[in-house]
Each structure stands twice: as C-alpha cells, then as structure tokens.
Amino acid sequence: MKHPKFLLTIGLIGAAVLYLAGCTKQSEDKLKGATTCDTTAVSYSLQVLPILQNNCYACHGAGSTAGSGGIDLSTYTKLKVYADNGYLVGNVSHSPGYVGMPYGQPMLPSCEVNTIAAWVHQGTKNN
Structure with missing residues (x-):
C-alpha cells in the first residue's frame, strides 16, 4: 500500500463524524427508555410537581438558599x-435570552420540558 497514513486518517475522520452524529438529545431520551410522552391533559400534582421536586427544589424549594436568586417555586x-x-x-x-435550568446542568429530558410547556399552555391549572 502506498498511502496507509492517508487511509488511516480518512478512516479516523469518518469514525469521528459517525460518533458525533450519534450524540443528540433525542438519542439520550431514547437510551433512557422514553417511549411516549402524553401531554394531552397535564396534571400539576401528578406530572409537573414531581419534575420540580426532582430537578428544581434543591435550589428553588422552600427555604432553599443555594444559588436560587431568590426564586421560590415550592408552592x-x-x-x-x-x-x-x-x-x-x-x-x-434553554431558550435564547433565558438562563438554562437546572443551572449548570444539561437540559431536562424533552418529555419533562414538553410536560411543563403543555401545562402552561393548558392554563396552569392547579389540578
């Protein structure tokens, strides 16, 4: 073979492109087992509150002072x-012009973001 370094370089570049193409938020959700995300009738107490408790209350819960910016989402x-x-x-x-939350963390799984957005668009019912 006259050009083994050239072929090796092309192979490595191709492998890197395929690897990076597979790294998406959608892939992460699929790996976590996300199958369906029902946002037709979102419940505050059954769907939104657990998301907040698991991801937001450490900084934005009642009495929390850890980097909360004075924002309390506990009620x-x-x-x-x-x-x-x-x-x-x-x-x-993580929309432009907003501080992505949870702060310094990756965006929540798309189903959780969509659940919160649907709850807001459905009128923020206390249900």
Missing part, C-alpha cells in the same frame, strides 16, 4: 407567577 401560587410570565418555560427549554 403552586409562587410557581404560577413564573409560569405566567414565560420564565418557567423559557428557562427549562
């Missing part, structure tokens, strides 16, 4: 303010 009434003004969806969806 429906307090959360509704941020849902109504667009900050909740803007932050959890």
Whole structure:
C-alpha cells in the first residue's frame, strides 16, 4: 500500500463524524427508555410537581438558599407567577435570552420540558 497514513486518517475522520452524529438529545431520551410522552391533559400534582421536586427544589424549594436568586417555586401560587410570565418555560427549554435550568446542568429530558410547556399552555391549572 502506498498511502496507509492517508487511509488511516480518512478512516479516523469518518469514525469521528459517525460518533458525533450519534450524540443528540433525542438519542439520550431514547437510551433512557422514553417511549411516549402524553401531554394531552397535564396534571400539576401528578406530572409537573414531581419534575420540580426532582430537578428544581434543591435550589428553588422552600427555604432553599443555594444559588436560587431568590426564586421560590415550592408552592403552586409562587410557581404560577413564573409560569405566567414565560420564565418557567423559557428557562427549562434553554431558550435564547433565558438562563438554562437546572443551572449548570444539561437540559431536562424533552418529555419533562414538553410536560411543563403543555401545562402552561393548558392554563396552569392547579389540578
């Protein structure tokens, strides 16, 4: 073979491209076992509250001071303010102009983001 270094380089570049092409948020959700995401009638107490408890309350729960910026999401009434003004969806969806939440962490799985957004779009019911 006259050009083994050239062929090796092409092979390595091809492998890197295939590897990077497989790294997407969608792939991560599939690997975690996400199969369906029903957002037709989102319940605050059954769907939204557990997402907040698992991902937000460490910084934004009652009495929490760890980098919360003074934002307390521990009650429906307090959360509704941020849902109504667009900050909740803007932050959890990492939209431009918002601080991505959870802060310094990857975006929540798409089903959780979609669940929160659907709850807001369905009128932020306390159900």
